[in-house]
Structures are given as C-alpha cells and as structure tokens.
Amino acid sequence: MGYIPSRDLVGGALRGELRAVSRLLTRAENGSAEARPALDEIFQHAGRAHIVGITGVPGSGKSTLVAKLAALIRASGRRIGIVAIDPSSPFSGGSILGDRIRMGDLAGDPGVYVRSMATRGAMGGLASGTLEAVDVLDAAGFDVVIVETVGVGQDEVDVVRATHTTVVVSAPGLGDDIQAIKAGILEIADVHVVSKCDKPDANRSIADLKSMLALGLSMAALSEGERWVVPVVATASVRDEGIADLVAAIDRHRDFLARSGEIAERRRRINERRLLRAGEEILRDEFVRQRDAKVLALLHDIDARRTSPHSAARQLLAHLNLHMSEGEPA
C-alpha cells in the first residue's frame, strides 16, 4: 500500500478509524512537514477529551499503575488512549515501557489505544509532537487520554504540565538522588499518588506529602474562589488497591475544573506553552534549513571567538526568512 497523504487521513481519524489514527500518530511523532496541515486541522476538532498527565520518578511504579488505571477507566465504559514517552536507546532500539503496558489484559480491546513514543533526537522537540499525538487521540473520540512520562527533565515535565489533570506518583523508600528529583515535580500535582503502599515506610511517605501540602494550602488561603484540595491517594498496584480511589480523584478534578471555570485558565496556560514550543520547533527547522548558508558563516565566527553564540543567534534570527504561509485558515 502506497503513502496516504496526511490530509486524506483526517476524515478517518475523526471517525475514530484506528489505522488512520495510527498513521497520524506516527507523523506527529516524527514532526513530518507533510502532516502539518492535517495536524492543524486535527487540532481544530480536538478539545473534548479529558487529558490526564501521569509522571513519577524512576522506580515509582508508574507504568504498572498506568496499566491498572487504564483498565479501570475502560471498565467504566470510557474509551481511553495512552501516550507513553520512553527513554529509548539507539543501541537497544527498545521501547521497554510500551511493551510492558501492551502485554496487559487490555490487548485486543479497540476501546484502549496505547502508543509508545521515543524521546526526540539530539535537538529536542519532545513537547510539540507529543501534544499533537494527544490531539489526534482526542479528535478521534477517546474520552480520556493519558500522557505518561518520566518525571525528570524539562521536556518531560513540560508535557505533563500541558494536561488538564496532573498526577504525580511517589513511592516509599527511594534513594537520595531520586528524592531530590522528586522534589522538583511535587508542586505540579493536581493529584498525588503514593504507590507501593504494601511496602514499609508508606505511611511516612503519605504523612510527609500531606504535611507539605498543608503548608502550601495555608499560604494559598489568602486568595479567593473554590479551592482544589490536592488529594493524596495510596495505591498498591500488585494488590489492585487504591486504583478506584485514583479514578475517583481524577474524575473529581475534572468536575472541579468544569464547575469552577478553572478549565478555561488551564487551557489558556497549556496553549501558551504550546505556542512557545511550536515557535522553538520552527526555529530549529529553520536552523537546519539554513545550515549551508548563514549558519556556517556564523559558526566560523564563533569558532574563532569573534562573536558569542548569543550574539550570533540574534544576527541569525534577524536574517531568518521564515517562508511564512501564515498557517491554514479554518
């Protein structure tokens, strides 16, 4: 079968046809220029799904939890899409996380769609492609779309923040280095999970989180309106404990966003991030396109330390010809 132009896949994707969905996801992941107008059109049809970000430090048991969570959401009759971002290697070519999830009870159910995405190449660009993949699943009619990332690194955290409900998974008894990293993502949580609560130390982890949250609340008490009190959910995936509580917490947060009107502010913030990330991506593409001309001359000046990278970048930006098509009208 030949290459199907991306524009021709949009109709099928909007009707929820998984072959069209799958092809568009691949093109979103690759940042394909040919797919640009199709992904722009998809964006205009997205906006119905509840987007849930799930992140946690290595060792937090996040992948198992996501599989259990997906099964329970599915059991409530909703269709669920999952985008999992894997640290992958040019050596192994592997996609460990994705395979692990796929092997669960959910295989073969068309109401569950899992896509593992590799982290992008050397020049970055994780966020744009991932969020366009979420758009595709959203526009294809999945009711809930989960984005799972490792909770370390700017790009990974960026992706998870660009969701409606951010779940941060912790586990008892991890090492110092992990705890330090964990501290950096705790404040982005709408819902906290302490996983592996069959382990010792779980009660202390829960208590620590709650006291941290109480501190944050007392500082926030000065501002007005309905407050979201960040819940701490204890789970033990091996025993299927706490998963229903987590689904309930996620659904309550969705209802809170809608009832309080907070969803509008959340969407605005997400769009602002996406606008900036898209700008950066366009800039990277232009750098590559202009490599042979202006870029090489500037690199020569930097090599000779006649100019700094920063002032060279200003010169380059001033000379960019962005070949603007001004986007596609709706």
Add this chain to the structure above:
Amino acid sequence: MGYIPSRDLVGGALRGELRAVSRLLTRAENGSAEARPALDEIFQHAGRAHIVGITGVPGSGKSTLVAKLAALIRASGRRIGIVAIDPSSPFSGGSILGDRIRMGDLAGDPGVYVRSMATRGAMGGLASGTLEAVDVLDAAGFDVVIVETVGVGQDEVDVVRATHTTVVVSAPGLGDDIQAIKAGILEIADVHVVSKCDKPDANRSIADLKSMLALGLSMAALSEGERWVVPVVATASVRDEGIADLVAAIDRHRDFLARSGEIAERRRRINERRLLRAGEEILRDEFVRQRDAKVLALLHDIDARRTSPHSAARQLLAHLNLHMSEGEPA
C-alpha cells in the same frame, strides 16, 4: 555595596578574582540581560580549559565520584571549577547536591571553585546559562571545568554533550526504570565509569558495557583515522579505588582530541548547539516581551480552535521585531 555593572566585572574575572567570577556566574545563571555584553566578552576570552561533563542516572553515585575526582585533579596542581546542576524544589528551596560536594576536603582551597545551579524555571533555558557559567570559569583561568548533571531529560543531556570529554557513570543493580533511562545516555560517553564496584553485580555491569561497546566498535571500524576506544573505568568511591584511573582516562581523552585534531570538530558541534539554544532563548524572551500584544491575540485564536499552536507560532515569528543590536563587536 551597590550593584557593580557586569562590564566592570570582566577584568577581575579574567584575572581570576573569585568575587568577580562569583557575581558573573550568578548573572549567567539568571540569564540577566544587563550581563549580556559582559558574557559575550567573556566568551571571547574563553577556550583554554578542558571541559569535562559528568552525568549518570539517579543512584549512580555520581556526586561522590565528582568530589573524589576533583580532589585528585586538584592534587595534580591544576585549578578546577565545578558547575553542578541540581534538581531543586520551590518547596524545599534546597540544593542537596551542592551542599554535599562543598562539605568535602576541598572547602577553603581557592584552586577549587564549586557552583550549584538550579534547573531553570518552567520555560526552560538550562543549557545557555550553564554553558555561559562554564565560559566564566574557563576565562578565569581554571584548567579543568567539570559540569555535572543528572543524566535524564533533554536539557541535562544537552549540557553534558556540550563538553570536550563526556563521562557517563553507571552503577550495578539499579531498577528497570533506571536502566531504561540509562540506555538513553550510554552512547554519548567518551569515558564510561562503573561506580560502586565494591557491590555485587559490578563485574556483570562492566562486562555488559564492554560488550555493548565492542558492538559499536565493529560498526565504526569502516571509517578512517585514529579511533578513540571508549574505556570502562571501575571505581569504588568509598574506598578511593579507580579514581586515579578515571583521571588518567580523562587526560588521555584530552590528549587524543588534541593529537587527532578531533577537538576542532568537537568545538564546532558544541558551538552549533549553543547557537541553536541561544536562538531559542532569545525567542522565549521575545514571547514574554510581546505577551500583551500579538501573543494574546493569537492565544485567543488558539483557545477558540480557529488556529493551531503551530500555525500561530509561524505567524508570531513572522511578526517578531527582534530589536536587533547585532551583538557587540569584538
């Protein structure tokens, strides 16, 4: 004491005065616009130091190793600067890594300078500031500058790749999630370290790495010129074992870069990355500056799903007025 203009600090920094160095490091870290011409000037005087990047997954014992390594390099009579990137939290305000290093035997020695830098805020920008901090230490006359980051996340890996000699630290017996992350950074190593070699499983970790490297070598054997054979160094920081081997491996790599002429290619690649990152940083600054005008109108269109983030970004870039000063002439 009042605020000293950054330009007035350059002379002192170039003479190695630590107070001037310290102030410029803070301004590089903050991305201060006022410091821009000073940092551009600093860049033009940098280029003598051997820049060593050290990265490793959480739990690899990287921080302890860096402290031991720094002590031994210092003992060889060289002055050493360290820039450590910490995952830090708005809650804790903490800087765990930095404090741990500072507490070592090196405190009080003016030939060792350690700066802990926070990871940047929500909008990214880690790489530029960090590498400008390295420029400052380089121009101030430190012979070796070590950049230490956690080996996860695009930004963190980017920083370590922008060095002359990249050291990747592994440790035996970490969990699955960690191993998956580790796979993503193994291929950037000029020198491998297997730390904690007093632990069981160490021999297997070393053997695994070596067979992976042997695979890479046989693929590379088709190309010409002197080859760098990536060494695997076994260390046990608690027993001070292997640290001298690591210093020797790092120095051999420096000599290889100089002798083979590979250093020129390495510098060119680093400069290309820095050029791109600086461009992205300028773009971010412009987005913030134009928030009240063009950006708000575009966000409104995205909110209404009349336009996608990507096509809005193209429109915004086309309308950017970069207020170009064309950089500072040398």
